Amino acid sequence: MSDSIIYLIFSAVIIVALIFDLGLLSKKDEIISTKKALFQTIFWVSLSLGFCAFIWYEHGREDAIQYISAYLLEWSLSIDNIFVFIIIFTFFKVKPNNFSRVLLLGILMAIVFRIVFIALGSELVARFSWIMYVFGAFLLFTGFKMFVAKDDDEFNPEENWAFKLMTKYLRTTNEEPNNRFFIKNNGKTYLTKLAMVVIMLGLIDIVFAIDSIPAVFSIIPDPNDKLLIYSSNIFAVLGLRSLFFLLRGAAEKFSYLQQGIAVVLLFIGAKMMIADFYHVPVWISLLMIVFCIGGSMILSVYFQRKSSLPTTTDRK
Numbered sequence: 001m002s003d004s005i006i007y008l009i010f011s012a013v014i015i016v017a018l019i020f021d022l023g024l025l026s027k028k029d030e031i032i033s034t035k036k037a038l039f040q041t042i043f044w045v046s047l048s049l050g051f052c053a054f055i056w057y058e059h060g061r062e063d064a065i066q067y068i069s070a071y072l073l074e075w076s077l078s079i080d081n082i083f084v085f086i087i088i089f090t091f092f093k094v095k096p097n098n099f100s101r102v103l104l105l106g107i108l109m110a111i112v113f114r115i116v117f118i119a120l121g122s123e124l125v126a127r128f129s130w131i132m133y134v135f136g137a138f139l140l141f142t143g144f145k146m147f148v149a150k151d152d153d154e155f156n157p158e159e160n161w162a163f164k165l166m167t168k169y170l171r172t173t174n175e176e177p178n179n180r181f182f183i184k185n186n187g188k189t190y191l192t193k194l195a196m197v198v199i200m201l202g203l204i205d206i207v208f209a210i211d212s213i214p215a216v217f218s219i220i221p222d223p224n225d226k227l228l229i230y231s232s233n234i235f236a237v238l239g240l241r242s243l244f245f246l247l248r249g250a251a252e253k254f255s256y257l258q259q260g261i262a263v264v265l266l267f268i269g270a271k272m273m274i275a276d277f278y279h280v281p282v283w284i285s286l287l288m289i290v291f292c293i294g295g296s297m298i299l300s301v302y303f304q305r306k307s308s309l310p311t312t313t314d315r316k
Contacts, residue, residue: 017047020043032242065282068232070220077211089197094194107237109201114209125223135272136269137269147262172191211265256300268285
């Protein structure tokens with residue numbers, strides 16, 4: 001089957017899945033429960049795994065492993081994004097019934113940016129092979145910085161460049177939005193807090209893409225394999241909305257997740273730096289991602305439960 005037909009199949013799957021997700025699994029202004037979020041997450045993960053099986057059937061085992069490794073990498077990095085999204089929603093006091101559509105618009109905006117970044121990254125890798133060393137060094141720096149980051153370094157929306165950019169160059173208002181993205185006053189149109197959140201989610205994803213896109217090229221080094229890069233990225237990003245509702249109540253329970261993601265980035269960065277001297281099999285990258293992310297989440301839950309247990313003194 002030609003790549004153009006596979007692209008058409010992929011696009012059709014995404015469109016049908018979005019219609020199904022929005023039309024049947026979600027209702028307008030509905031507050032998504034944890035149970036429904038779990039079903040939606042299972043839906044998107046199952047769809048991603050189904051596409052992996054399709055890739056295996058069409059292109060073979062190696063491409064399928066590359067795809068699922070890139071997908072899991074993007075998915076794990078997306079979990080870190082969600083914690084930032086929670087802070088943004090809290091800062092702008094977004095009402096729960098607006099979460100779903102604001103997230104959807106922000107994620108669709110993020111997908112557009114991802115497509116642009118992937119196209120740009122593929123072109124750079126194809127023209128300048130040494131750019132992989134730059135990507136590797138950047139990931140090593142990012143991973144180290146993330147690993148040693150302290151709790152008081154938490155994301156602050158008011159100090160963020162995207163927030164400052166909007167408030168400086170766009171007409172914004174703090175007036176109660178009442179589910180609206182725009183408000184007209186004295187013949188002028190103003191962005192409400194809901195519109196600001198959508199724009200901020202899309203712009204913030206640019207920062208995340210700067211980390212994740214180079215990391216994906218370490219898993220899928222051939223810039224001609226755009227289908228694997230696009231599909232793994234888009235499936236991971238589309239699953240963000242349901243993952244947000246699933247994890248927003250448990251964000252504080254995964255205190256070691258940041259360190260787990262940092263170790264993955266350090267591994268990926270090191271892998272890119274030594275690629276010309278030693279080829280690390282893609283299945284090792286897959287195991288490393290699963291071990292670090294899964295291990296950090298298990299450790300987080302374990303120490304969370306341990307700290308909540310009463311001590312001997314408390315029992316007395």
